[in-house]
Amino acid sequence: MRKALFLFLILVYFWVGVKFVVAQEVEDPASSARASFDKSYSQYLSKLEEYKKVYDLYVTAKAQHLRSRTPKSESALIDAGQSILKLRDEVIIYYLDMLMKKYKDTDGFNDETAGRLQTKVDEEVKWYETHILSLPSAASLEDLTEDSKEAQTRKRTLTDPLIYEILLNISYAKTQDYADRLENLFWGFRKRFDVIRADTREGFALDVRKVQVIDRYLAEVEVIIKRSNDKRASVYGEILKGKVKDVSAYNGIIKSLAESTGYQKDAIFKFIEAINEIKTKDVI
Amino acid sequence: MADDNLQEKGSKKSVFEVLSSAINTWFSMLMGRPVRKIPESVKQEPKVEPAQIEEDSVKEDFKKARGMIQKVALEILSRTAPSAEKRKMLGQKGLSYAKNVVDVSFTRKVVNLFMVVFFGLIIFFVVVRLNKYLGNSKDQGTFVPSKAPTVPPFQRTEPSLYADDAEILKIEEDAKVLLNEIIEKSLEDSSISTPQLDENIDFLK
Numbered sequence: 001m002r003k004a005l006f007l008f009l010i011l012v013y014f015w016v017g018v019k020f021v022v023a024q025e026v027e028d029p030a031s032s033a034r035a036s037f038d039k040s041y042s043q044y045l046s047k048l049e050e051y052k053k054v055y056d057l058y059v060t061a062k063a064q065h066l067r068s069r070t071p072k073s074e075s076a077l078i079d080a081g082q083s084i085l086k087l088r089d090e091v092i093i094y095y096l097d098m099l100m101k102k103y104k105d106t107d108g109f110n111d112e113t114a115g116r117l118q119t120k121v122d123e124e125v126k127w128y129e130t131h132i133l134s135l136p137s138a139a140s141l142e143d144l145t146e147d148s149k150e151a152q153t154r155k156r157t158l159t160d161p162l163i164y165e166i167l168l169n170i171s172y173a174k175t176q177d178y179a180d181r182l183e184n185l186f187w188g189f190r191k192r193f194d195v196i197r198a199d200t201r202e203g204f205a206l207d208v209r210k211v212q213v214i215d216r217y218l219a220e221v222e223v224i225i226k227r228s229n230d231k232r233a234s235v236y237g238e239i240l241k242g243k244v245k246d247v248s249a250y251n252g253i254i255k256s257l258a259e260s261t262g263y264q265k266d267a268i269f270k271f272i273e274a275i276n277e278i279k280t281k282d283v284i
Numbered sequence: 285m286a287d288d289n290l291q292e293k294g295s296k297k298s299v300f301e302v303l304s305s306a307i308n309t310w311f312s313m314l315m316g317r318p319v320r321k322i323p324e325s326v327k328q329e330p331k332v333e334p335a336q337i338e339e340d341s342v343k344e345d346f347k348k349a350r351g352m353i354q355k356v357a358l359e360i361l362s363r364t365a366p367s368a369e370k371r372k373m374l375g376q377k378g379l380s381y382a383k384n385v386v387d388v389s390f391t392r393k394v395v396n397l398f399m400v401v402f403f404g405l406i407i408f409f410v411v412v413r414l415n416k417y418l419g420n421s422k423d424q425g426t427f428v429p430s431k432a433p434t435v436p437p438f439q440r441t442e443p444s445l446y447a448d449d450a451e452i453l454k455i456e457e458d459a460k461v462l463l464n465e466i467i468e469k470s471l472e473d474s475s476i477s478t479p480q481l482d483e484n485i486d487f488l489k
Contacts (some may be wrong), residue, residue, distance in 0.1 A: 155483060275456045
């Protein structure tokens with residue numbers, strides 16, 4: 001009876017232990033997001049490769065049809081056209097999915113923003129999926145051209161701005177991560193410095209000049225951090241508008257974000273100066 | 285003229301004889317031979333007075349030329365005198381007419397005024413330039429150079445009590461990692477840039 005109870009306890013122990021380890025692996029959000037992104041990225045790349053191959057077939061079929069203009073060549077072009085339009089839609093769907101995974105994998109991403117973007121992405125994906133389903137019904141080259149133009153208009157008016165919005169949010173999340181880390185370091189140092197400053201024991205107390213110098217550095221760092229955050233806030237306002245439709249507008253916002261990281265760099269240089277001050281003492 | 289030629293020939297001959305005898309004498313002396321005496325006829329140069337011979341002909345030529353020039357001048361004067369008189373008269377008439385047309389006193393006044401204004405402007409310009417130059421030089425004289433940035437006196441330091449503080453060291457390390465990350469990493473990720481798709485697929489064209 002005792003032996004049976006002992007064996008039962010051991011089994012329970014192992015069962016709980018294994019479950020705990022598995023739960024830990026599953027619940028690690030960073031690694032989970034990374035794995036999810038990696039998978040999505042490879043799927044997107046393979047879909048893009050497939051598109052390139054089918055695009056070559058479409059170009060060949062079109063050239064043959066324009067040369068011969070026979071019912072057979074037209075039928076071949078319709079088949080190739082349906083394939084290329086389907087794959088073009090699929091590449092966009094996979095790309096949007098990959099972007100969302102990338103955003104969630106970026107340090108500094110925001111859950112609320114992720115939810116808002118995901119809703120928009122789902123809407124776009126739904127439209128492209130419906131569009132793909134409508135493609136086999138196209139019986140002529142005119143119908144296919146109409147389908148192609150429909151997708152083209154959709155991409156230019158709604159999908160492209162969404163793509164740029166996600167890309168900009170990924171870049172913004174990076175600056176958010178830098179800002180969070182810098183603030184943590186700054187306040188951590190400030191807290192430690194306050195403790196050191198309050199220590200008036202002989203041999204432990206910092207001299208007045210040193211305290212003044214460090215205070216000045218920290219004040220400067222605070223000002224620069226605020227400047228960087230103000231800049232980022234104004235840029236985020238632009239991103240939220242969702243009006244970026246082309247590369248030049250996208251590059252303009254990236255440039256403004258880079259200015260904010262420039263301020264962050266300056267702040268860290270000053271911050272390191274303050275740290276060096278506390279690590280040294282003057283020799284009289 | 286024949287005498288002249290003879291004299292010239294004689295002088296050339298005598299020069300040649302003198303030179304050749306001199307060279308012979310020098311050569312004989314060099315060789316140790318007895319020196320040959322120069323003949324007296326060679327030594328005595330003939331006295332010639334060419335001025336007396338030429339004087340008459342040159343004077344005559346000059347006289348002839350002067351006479352001809354005088355004649356030509358008289359002829360020219362006698363022919364041009366009336367027209368010159370006419371021109372002089374015309375000039376005087378024109379001058380008197382111009383004096384009547386133009387008010388000379390007024391023109392003189394204008395010219396005088398112009399000259400006064402012109403010189404006044406020159407003086408003004410010179411004064412302005414001088415003033416500027418003197419002003420600048422005055423400024424330069426009172427120019428006080430700005431204080432050169434002084435290098436702060438070197439302050440010797442040594443590690444403080446907090447140089448090995450674990451918390452401080454951790455913060456420093458994290459700050460340096462963050463700095464490197466900001467410097468090295470781009471805000472854009474080229475691997476996720478928009479795919480190049482043919483958006484203008486048209487099956488009819």
